[in-house]
Amino acid sequence: MRRQGVRALRQLGASAAVVIVAASLPAAAAGGGFSYLQMPARGGLALSGSPYRWTTVSPRGGQRITVVARVERRGGRVDRWWSLPGAWHLAAPAYDGAGAGLAGDESLLALQRFDPAPRALRRVTHLALLETGADSGPRRHRGAAPVRYLSLHGDYGVHAVSADGSTLYLVHTVAPMPRPRFTIQAYDLRTRELLPAVAIRGQRRAFGGTAVTRLQDASGHRVYTLYADGAERTTRAYLLAHDTSAGSLTRVGLPSLRGRRDVLMLRLRLDTTGQQLTVGRQRSLAEIDLRRLPQPPPFPTVGTYSEVVGESAQGRPIELLEVGDLSLPGRLLVFGCIHGDECGASALEPLRGGCPDPYLHAYVVPNLDPDGSAAKSRLNAHGVDLNRNFAAGWRPLGTPGSLEYAGPRPFSEPETRLAARLIRRLQPRVTIWFHQDWGERAYVRAWGQSAPAARRFAKLAGIGFRLLPWPAGTAPNWQNHRFPRTASFVVETPRGKLDDSLRARLTAALADFGEELGEDPGVARKG
Numbered sequence: 137m138r139r140q141g142v143r144a145l146r147q148l149g150a151s152a153a154v155v156i157v158a159a160s161l162p163a164a165a166a167g168g169g170f171s172y173l174q175m176p177a178r179g180g181l182a183l184s185g186s187p188y189r190w191t192t193v194s195p196r197g198g199q200r201i202t203v204v205a206r207v208e209r210r211g212g213r214v215d216r217w218w219s220l221p222g223a224w225h226l227a228a229p230a231y232d233g234a235g236a237g238l239a240g241d242e243s244l245l246a247l248q249r250f251d252p253a254p255r256a257l258r259r260v261t262h263l264a265l266l267e268t269g270a271d272s273g274p275r276r277h278r279g280a281a282p283v284r285y286l287s288l289h290g291d292y293g294v295h296a297v298s299a300d301g302s303t304l305y306l307v308h309t310v311a312p313m314p315r316p317r318f319t320i321q322a323y324d325l326r327t328r329e330l331l332p333a334v335a336i337r338g339q340r341r342a343f344g345g346t347a348v349t350r351l352q353d354a355s356g357h358r359v360y361t362l363y364a365d366g367a368e369r370t371t372r373a374y375l376l377a378h379d380t381s382a383g384s385l386t387r388v389g390l391p392s393l394r395g396r397r398d399v400l401m402l403r404l405r406l407d408t409t410g411q412q413l414t415v416g417r418q419r420s421l422a423e424i425d426l427r428r429l430p431q432p433p434p435f436p437t438v439g440t441y442s443e444v445v446g447e448s449a450q451g452r453p454i455e456l457l458e459v460g461d462l463s464l465p466g467r468l469l470v471f472g473c474i475h476g477d478e479c480g481a482s483a484l485e486p487l488r489g490g491c492p493d494p495y496l497h498a499y500v501v502p503n504l505d506p507d508g509s510a511a512k513s514r515l516n517a518h519g520v521d522l523n524r525n526f527a528a529g530w531r532p533l534g535t536p537g538s539l540e541y542a543g544p545r546p547f548s549e550p551e552t553r554l555a556a557r558l559i560r561r562l563q564p565r566v567t568i569w570f571h572q573d574w575g576e577r578a579y580v581r582a583w584g585q586s587a588p589a590a591r592r593f594a595k596l597a598g599i600g601f602r603l604l605p606w607p608a609g610t611a612p613n614w615q616n617h618r619f620p621r622t623a624s625f626v627v628e629t630p631r632g633k634l635d636d637s638l639r640a641r642l643t644a645a646l647a648d649f650g651e652e653l654g655e656d657p658g659v660a661r662k663g
Contacts, residue, residue: 180226187208188209190226202222204247224247227247230349236352241301245266247264247265248261249263260289261288261292267283292321303323304323322383360375361376362374392422411426413426440459452510456558460493467497470500472502474522484500493650520542566623572628578628580626581604586623597645612624
């Protein structure tokens with residue numbers, strides 16, 4: 137590998153202006169919106185005021201490796217270099233191709249694995265976190281690189297790294313083109329936890345549009361990104377000012393740029409004082425006094441926060457709630473309703489005295505089948521039983537409209553695909569699915585690896601437990617096969633509205649169980 141690395145370094149040549157791993161952006165981007173493909177940065181990456189430029193290069197032929205080099209901007213001499221197995225690149229989160237992912241103190245560099253431009257959202261994103269230690273260590277690092285690898289379920293791209301290198305900020309694409317939507321999420325590199333979406337003025341939300349251009353201030357604390365949302369004639373432009381140290385966002389509308397056809401060609405410029413930001417091309421089209429930007433209030437970490445994460449077959453919104461202290465790791469996921477006529481538990485949340493529990497962080501999907509609820513039917517709008525449409529053990533069952541119709545194929549329904557995406561994204565240790573049957577008593581149902589956690593929840597709720605195999609194509613069956621170190625089980629309650637006593641017991645049990653998971657994730661296996 138060392139011989140390969142030396143060959144790659146020779147390709148750098150004597151000039152620091154060489155474009156490393158350059159790639160043109162897809163033509164589809166010119167249409168006014170595309171998924172964050174995270175194409176390689178053009179021309180490397182350099183922070184304002186830094187004497188270095190960071191580049192990546194892969195040698196032609198032979199063993200596939202990537203060499204990361206720190207090049208002196210004045211003179212073009214390679215100052216330090218590291219070799220990594222595989223194909224990695226500096227991410228370019230905006231249309232202008234500028235690189236991103238370097239901490240303000242240059243102690244950490246985030247790289248993204250090279251993938252061809254995907255036609256749909258990625259299922260898994262692979263990142264490499266290189267500890268560069270700009271002010272320590274040998275002048276040249278050869279051999280094994282001080283690198284950590286990170287894999288996340290979902291379509292993520294590098295957005296920024298906090299100035300001290302403790303937090304990685306990621307663009308999470310939740311809907312692809314033609315109407316791309318995304319959130320910006322933080323990954324705590326110390327605790328190795330993916331945190332909730334970054335706050336904007338005290339509210340969490342998804343954004344829309346294409347990142348056009350971005351820049352980072354000299355301190356490395358703030359990142360400014362210009363976005364374009366909509367078609368050519370109706371394009372709306374806005375700026376996101378991201379404080380990577382405080383972990384907050386400020387959105388600034390730019391009405392003067394509305395409807396411009398050359399919005400993808402615009403660039404940002406920051407004056408020498410760092411207080412005036414200009415948007416334009418050859419001349420200034422908008423100026424932003426950064427001193428007058430509204431300061432977002434401190435984001436309360438304890439509460440209940442909602443986000444629309446998808447739509448049903450008929451376009452009804454499906455909501456995700458986050459309950460408790462969002463600074464804690466989220467290990468519990470609750471689906472209140474998967475059959476449209478079994479939604480007695482859709483209002484359940486892990487609460488204490490009617491308030492969010494400050495000692496846990498849980499996710500709740502109140503209703504996965506809003507079409508069925510509107511029609512007062514067990515099935516979704518396509519006549520499919522969603523709890524027979526998951527992949528594990530799936531087999532053709534019934535006909536459209538019959539009570540257990542499994543659909544034409546696994547994950548044929550938008551609701552089950554959404555549930556699978558959420559589970560991959562949130563990576564819960566325990567998932568609880570609420571159902572209702574015709575019996576008079578509530579009970580917990582589980583099988584296999586989910587039994588210990590299910591028994592524990594049944595004890596906390598003061599209800600019965602039954603060890604029963606999963607039917608083909610059910611959600612817990614799929615989860616327990618797909619994620620072997622987790623637990624997924626069912627809570628069956630009597631039909632109709634929950635009585636007050638059972639509601640109180642289940643609410644308290646969810647809170648107690650969530651707290652136990654937060655203190656000891658192994659409770660999912662111990663029972």
